Each structure stands twice: as C-alpha cells, then as structure tokens.
Amino acid sequence: xxxxxxxxxxxxxxxxxxxxxxxxxxxxxxxxxxxxxxxxxxxxxxxxxxxxxxxxxxxxxxxxxxxxxxxxxxxxxxxxxxxxxxxxxxxxxxxxxxxxxxxxxxxxxxxxxxxxxxxxxxxxxxxxxxxxxxxxxxxxxxxxxxxxxxxxxxxxxxxxxxxxxxxxxxxxxxxxxxxxxxxxxxxxxxxxxxxxxxxxxxxxxxxxxxxxxxxxxxxxxxxxxxxxxxxxxxxxxxxxxxxxxxxxxxxxxxxxxxxxxxxxxxxxxxxxxxxxxxxxxxxxxxxxxxxxxxxxxxxxxxxxxxxxxxxxxxxxxxxxxxxxxxxxxxxxxxxxxxxxxxxxxxxxxxxxxxxxxxxxxxxxxxxxxxx
Amino acid sequence: xxxxxxxxxxxxxxxxxxxxxxxxxxxxxxxxxxxxxxxxxxxxxxxxxxxxxxxxxxxxxxxxxxxxxxxxxxxxxxxxxxxxxxxxxxxxxxxxxxxxxxxxxxxxxxxxxxxxxxxxxxxxxxxxxxxxxxxxxxxxxxxxxxxxxxxxxxxxxxxxxxxxxxxxxxxxxxxxxxxxxxxxxxxxxxxxxxxxxxxxxxxxxxxxxxxxxxxxxxxxxxxxxxxxxxxxxxxxxxxxxxxxxxxxxxxxxxxxxxxxxxxxxxxxxxxxxxxxxxxxxxxxxxxxxxxxxxxxxxxxxxxxxxxxxxxxxxxxxxxxxxxxxxxxxxxxxxxxxxxxxxxxxxxxxxxxxxxxxxxxxxxxxxxxxxx
Numbered sequence: 001x002x003x004x005x006x007x008x009x010x011x012x013x014x015x016x017x018x019x020x021x022x023x024x025x026x027x028x029x030x031x032x033x034x035x036x037x038x039x040x041x042x043x044x045x046x047x048x049x050x051x052x053x054x055x056x057x058x059x060x061x062x063x064x065x066x067x068x069x070x071x072x073x074x075x076x077x078x079x080x081x082x083x084x085x086x087x088x089x090x091x092x093x094x095x096x097x098x099x100x101x102x103x104x105x106x107x108x109x110x111x112x113x114x115x116x117x118x119x120x121x122x123x124x125x126x127x128x129x130x131x132x133x134x135x136x137x138x139x140x141x142x143x144x145x146x147x148x149x150x151x152x153x154x155x156x157x158x159x160x161x162x163x164x165x166x167x168x169x170x171x172x173x174x175x176x177x178x179x180x181x182x183x184x185x186x187x188x189x190x191x192x193x194x195x196x197x198x199x200x201x202x203x204x205x206x207x208x209x210x211x212x213x214x215x216x217x218x219x220x221x222x223x224x225x226x227x228x229x230x231x232x233x234x235x236x237x238x239x240x241x242x243x244x245x246x247x248x249x250x251x252x253x254x255x256x257x258x259x260x261x262x263x264x265x266x267x268x269x270x271x272x273x274x275x276x277x278x279x280x281x282x283x284x285x286x287x288x289x290x291x292x293x294x295x296x297x298x299x300x301x302x303x304x305x306x307x308x309x310x311x312x313x314x315x316x317x318x319x320x321x322x323x324x325x326x327x328x329x330x331x332x333x334x335x336x337x338x339x340x341x342x343x344x345x346x347x348x349x350x351x352x353x354x355x356x357x358x359x360x361x362x363x364x365x366x367x368x369x370x371x
Numbered sequence: 372x373x374x375x376x377x378x379x380x381x382x383x384x385x386x387x388x389x390x391x392x393x394x395x396x397x398x399x400x401x402x403x404x405x406x407x408x409x410x411x412x413x414x415x416x417x418x419x420x421x422x423x424x425x426x427x428x429x430x431x432x433x434x435x436x437x438x439x440x441x442x443x444x445x446x447x448x449x450x451x452x453x454x455x456x457x458x459x460x461x462x463x464x465x466x467x468x469x470x471x472x473x474x475x476x477x478x479x480x481x482x483x484x485x486x487x488x489x490x491x492x493x494x495x496x497x498x499x500x501x502x503x504x505x506x507x508x509x510x511x512x513x514x515x516x517x518x519x520x521x522x523x524x525x526x527x528x529x530x531x532x533x534x535x536x537x538x539x540x541x542x543x544x545x546x547x548x549x550x551x552x553x554x555x556x557x558x559x560x561x562x563x564x565x566x567x568x569x570x571x572x573x574x575x576x577x578x579x580x581x582x583x584x585x586x587x588x589x590x591x592x593x594x595x596x597x598x599x600x601x602x603x604x605x606x607x608x609x610x611x612x613x614x615x616x617x618x619x620x621x622x623x624x625x626x627x628x629x630x631x632x633x634x635x636x637x638x639x640x641x642x643x644x645x646x647x648x649x650x651x652x653x654x655x656x657x658x659x660x661x662x663x664x665x666x667x668x669x670x671x672x673x674x675x676x677x678x679x680x681x682x683x684x685x686x687x688x689x690x691x692x693x694x695x696x697x698x699x700x701x702x703x704x705x706x707x708x709x710x711x712x713x714x715x716x717x718x719x720x721x722x723x724x725x726x727x728x729x730x731x732x733x734x735x736x737x738x739x740x741x742x
Binding site: 082145147159203245248250256257258260261268270271273277280285287295 | 632
C-alpha cells in the first residue's frame with residue numbers, strides 16, 4: 001500500500017484519497033472513469049482503490065493516466081443500497097466501504113470518497129472514525145447552487161440524522177461556517193437558521209433557543225448570524241451557511257433536485273415538440289448548452305461528513321465520471337487545505353466559548369487563528 | 372349586501388365568493404384586476420368585496436365587467452403581513468380579513484379568498500369557522516406541478532401549523548384525498564407520506580405509526596396508500612397526494628419556488644448575454660413562451676384551508692391579477708362542486724372507521740358515496 005505515499009517519489013508528497021469503488025449505482029467503471037478525470041487535473045493526486053481486485057485491476061490497467069497512482073486494496077464484499085445501517089455496523093468488516101474508511105483511520109489516506117449507501121457510510125464512519133471531541137451529532141454538509149458570488153452556499157445537515165436539538169444546530173453552524181471558510185474561501189460567512197418565517201416568534205422551540213445562542217456565539221465563531229431564513233432564501237445571495245436538521249435538509253435537497261429535473265424536462269420537451277422548435281433549439285444551441293452547464297447538478301456533487309476524526313465525502317449514488325471527479329476534487333481540496341485540523345480547532349474553540357458562557361464567564365478568546 | 376345574491380336575477384343563482392381586497396403585497400388594485408379576469412371567465416360569479424369602501428368603489432366603478440356583480444363591504448382596518456396571529460385573534464374584528472371570513476360563516480358567500488398574512492388568516496378562520504367535527508389540526512393544501520396527467524398533485528400541510536402527530540397525518544391524508552378527488556377529478560388518489568427514504572425503517576416515529584394506519588384506512592378512505600415518498604417524488608407521476616407536517620411542507624414549497632426562480636433567472640441571463648443569444652431568443656420566442664407558461668407558478672396559486680366549517684383560499688401575498696384570478700377560479704370550482712359537504716362526509720366516515728378500528732371491531736362500511 002506504500003507506492004502511492006512513499007516520500008522517495010521526486011514530486012511533492014502526493015495527496016492520497018481513499019476511494020470506495022463499489023456500491024454506486026453505475027458500478028466501478030464510472031468510478032475509475034472519474035479518477036481518470038481527477039488524475040488529469042491534479043498531478044499530485046494518488047488513490048487507494050477499494051473493491052474487487054481483479055475487476056478493478058482490469059479497469060485501471062486500461063487507463064494510462066492512472067499508471068503508478070493507484071494502489072488496489074482488495075475487499076471481498078460490497079455494501080448495497082438496500083443494506084440497513086445497523087446491519088452494516090455489525091457485519092461491515094470486509095466490505096469495500098469499511099476498507100475505504102479504514103485507510104483514513106490509519107492515516108494512509110487524507111480523505112475517503114464513496115458513492116455508496118449514505119446511512120451505512122455514516123454508520124461505519126461513526127464507529128470507525130468516532131466523533132470529534134465536543135460534537136454530539138455529525139452532519140452532512142453540501143454545496144447548494146445560489147446567487148452568491150461563488151455560485152454556492154453550504155447547507156447542513158442534509159440527512160446524517162433525522163433530528164437535531166438546539167445544541168446540535170449550534171454545532172452545525174460552527175462546523176458549517178468552518179466548511180464555508182475553507183471550501184468557499186469566505187472570511188466571515190453569513191449563517192442562517194432554516195425556518196418557516198423570518199420573524200422571531202416563528203418556528204419550533206429548538207430553533208428559537210439556537211438563535212439566541214448563535215447571536216452570542218458569532219464573534220468568537222467568526223461568522224455573521226443573519227437570523228432565520230426561509231426555503232426561498234436558499235438559492236439567493238442573502239446567506240452562506242444554512243443550518244437545519246437532517247430530516248428537513250434531506251427533504252429540501254431532494255425537492256430542489258426534483259423541481260430542477262421537472263423544469264429541465266419541460267424545457268427539453270418544448271424544444272423538441274415540433275420541427276420549428278427543433279430549428280429554434282439548433283439556433284439557440286450555444287445558449288442552451290451554457291445554461292445547462294450552469295445548472296448541472298454534477299458540478300456540486302459531494303456531501304461532506306462533518307464532526308468526525310477524519311473527512312468522508314459522500315458522492316451521489318448515481319454519479320457518472322463527471323460527478324465522481326467533482327467529489328474527488330472536493331476531497332482533494334479539503335485534504336490540501338488541512339481542513340480537518342482547522343475544523344477541530346474551531347469546534348474546540350466554540351465548545352470552550354459555550355462552556356464559558358454557561359459558567360457566566362466572559363468569552364475566553366481562545367480562538368485558533370483562521371480555522 | 373343583497374344585490375349579488377338575490378334570487379330575482381334572471382341567471383341561475385350566482386356563486387358568491389367573499390374577497391379580502393386588502394393585505395396583499397400589491398394592494399387592492401391587483402385584487403380588483405383579478406376579479407375582472409374571473410368575471411369574464413365565469414358568467415355566474417359574484418363577489419362580496421371587503422375593505423375600504425371609498426378606495427374599492429373607485430376601482431370597481433372603472434370596470435364594466437364587474438357591474439352589478441360586486442357588493443362592497445366596508446372594513447375600517449387591515450391585517451398587515453407583520454401582525455402576529457395571536458394579536459389578530461384578539462383584535463381582528465373590523466379588519467377586511469375578519470369581515471371576509473364572517474361572510475362565509477353567515478352563509479352569505481360560499482368560499483373566502485385572501486392574499487393576506489397566512490398565520491392571521493388561519494387564526495381568524497379557526498376562531499370564526501371552527502374545526503370540522505373529528506379534526507384536531509386544520510391544514511393548508513396546495514397544488515404542486517408534477518408529471519401527473521393533470522399536471523399537478525396535492526400537498527399538505529403547507530404551513531398551517533409547525534407540527535403534526537400520527538393522528539394529524541392520517542387526517543391530512545383523508546382530507547387531501549378528498550381534495551384530490553374533487554379538485555383533480557381523480558377516482559382513487561394515490562397517497563404518500565413524505566419521508567427521508569422509502570424503506571419502512573426510515574424516518575420519524577409518527578411517520579411509521581401513520582403509515583400503519585393509512586394501510587388499514589385505504590379501503591374505507593377510498594384512496595391507494597403508496598408508502599413513503601421522498602422530496603424527489605413530489606414532481607413525478609408516482610403519487611397524487613403528499614402528506615407532511617406544516618414545517619416540512621412550508622420549507623419544501625419555498626425551496627421549490629426558490630429553485631424554480633434561480634433556474635428561470637439563469638435561463639433569462641443566458642438568453643440576453645450577447646447579441647447572438649438575443650437573436651437565438653428571438654428565434655426561440657414561441658418555444659420559450661410555451662415553456663414559461665408551463666412552469667408559471669401563478670397557474671397553481673391558492674392554498675386551501677382544510678378541516679374547517681367553511682372553505683378559505685389563501686392566495687400568494689404577491690399575487691398579481693393572473694394569480695388572484697387563479698385563486699378565485701379555485702374558490703369558484705370548490706363552491707360549485709359542494710366540496711365542503713363532501714369533505715365533511717369523508718372526515719366523518721374516516722373518523723368512524725378509526726373509532727371502529729380502535730375498538731377492534733371490523734370497519735363499519737359507513738362510506739358516504741363519492742365524497
């Protein structure tokens with residue numbers, strides 16, 4: 001397992017990403033095709049590839065771009081989309097997903113990437129990597145297309161768990177802000193709590209409690225708390241980090257995907273319904289292609305598990321080569337920026353501030369630089 | 372108040388709709404413009420128009436289409452978008468919204484329509500009209516664009532309340548199915564519970580409980596229960612009635628609206644970015660206009676309050692004439708079909724079946740025809 005990570009190579013130490021090749025809807029061929037795109041983009045990337053050695057060996061040997069950059073790690077078994085997380089927690093050893101996470105736990109790779117079963121991936125990540133000190137509930141954070149200058153915002157939790165209390169929401173805000181600082185290069189991200197209205201009296205009790213604590217935490221947390229935001233704000237330029245529980249986040253994400261698909265389908269139908277509309281489509285081809293690129297959901301593929309002693313990127317199960325490459329790019333950027341260490345320092349600092357506040361002391365100012 | 376409802380008119384008895392002219396974002400002029408469109412469509416429609424008599428009198432007198440079909444009902448005060456529901460419940464008397472609901476309570480109008488503050492409208496509707504027997508929590512139901520043959524499905528609760536237990540979800544299913552039968556002309560609507568996954572073990576406890584009860588209720592309720600559905604299913608052809616709590620429903624609705632707006636904005640930007648794309652837009656004008664009409668959210672304007680002794684339609688606050696006319700069309704259709712009586716019969720029947728099931732007796736078969 002050493003040839004990708006040995007310091008003897010002439011180039012700088014490679015950035016090693018651990019890849020679960022199995023378990024995605026399109027199988028290992030799509031994953032390997034994605035790695036080819038990634039290898040062409042990042043000269044210093046290397047992969048630990050987990051799954052059936054024979055099958056993967058054939059796929060990798062056909063790709064010159066991957067020569068010398070892939071270490072195969074054989075795993076006999078595969079976690080399917082139908083396996084229940086609780087079963088995978090008990091019997092997951094020997095699967096490519098387990099092996100993929102294990103490489104991060106051992107320090108052989110910086111970040112793990114999988115297209116597999118989300119619930120199982122979170123369950124295995126939890127028992128193998130464990131929570132960061134001070135975190136009750138890890139969360140999945142995703143980029144969401146918006147009118148912000150970067151084109152995206154960060155939203156969490158997208159479905160790691162189905163609930164979140166006020167403590168969890170405050171921790172999500174801290175982690176989401178850290179992710180936005182590192183992933184979107186924002187100095188002081190604007191954080192909002194997702195609610196059914198922007199007025200103070202609206203919504204559930206845990207949201208009101210979290211709101212009060214975020215107002216108090218924004219200085220030491222180095223973010224700007226902008227208050228409650230609504231579903232219609234998610235795509236605007238008014239907020240950078242949207243905090244919600246995993247039930248609501250999952251419904252919002254999938255609803256948004258569904259609406260985007262419906263609109264794209266209707267547009268396609270209208271541009272193919274007659275000979276005249278087909279001619280119009282031909283004339284407008286360049287414009288339509290640019291439009292399609294801008295709303296392509298594959299650009300933003302990759303949910304990040306936050307709150308663990310290790311970074312795990314969950315790719316969409318149906319990701320093709322472009323989608324896999326986007327998830328790997330995200331993993332590479334997070335590894336390169338030392339994101340995990342920054343996040344851990346932020347969480348520790350916010351945790352300390354919370355304890356200080358609880359003890360009615362002044363904030364300790366124990367901030368950890370630009371984490 | 373009699374000239375719109377007197378039986379002396381030569382035509383059939385008019386369908387009287389009670390309209391709150393104030394409180395919408397665009398003011399009474401947009402409401403009156405919407406009524407003009409409605410009056411042109413429905414020869415037997417008449418209006419009770421609540422608000423400032425002087426202001427409304429001027430607007431109405433300019434419109435020949437409204438001659439003899441509008442009865443002005445003066446109301447001194449207006450509920451604003453910033454008023455809290457609890458305050459409006461205490462001090463709402465004398466507002467145009469109160470007066471609008473009062474006309475339905477007295478039986479002077481069949482259905483009430485308002486573009487005003489949703490929370491206040493629900494609060495006033497609750498205290499003036501009261502719940503239908505057997506209903507714990509009223510709900511707001513909306514049409515949602517989908518790939519279904521009708522082009523829509525029904526979703527509820529869209530934000531009447533922020534929570535719903537298993538009892539509420541089962542009642543929402545019964546009411547939503549009745550609304551789909553009457554509003555979408557479906558014989559046996561397919562009902563689904565919105566969840567974060569379709570597997571049985573997924574989601575919150577109240578969803579699992581509601582699921583078991585809906586499986587048992589589907590025969591007497593005259594709907595087909597299709598199981599858990601996800602956010603991505605809302606826009607598909609796989610379900611007709613989507614049941615969820617008002618917090619999740621509101622977030623899903625506004626997220627969908629936000630995504631649709633973002634996509635429309637990007638499309639507009641791409642078709643105006645250069646002289647070439649403007650030429651392409653000119654060539655594709657007919658196709659783009661058809662596309663725009665198909666995704667126009669104003670077509671589906673109007674949330675219906677279900678579970679009260681009276682029908683109230685909530686129009687979008689920012690509705691223009693087209694939007695107001697869509698909400699009035701919905702009100703007209705519900706009045707014409709005797710929807711309220713059918714819904715009440717369904718609720719009573721489901722309530723009876725629930726009591727029978729609770730008493731471990733066989734279902735009573737006390738079904739009320741095609742309600």
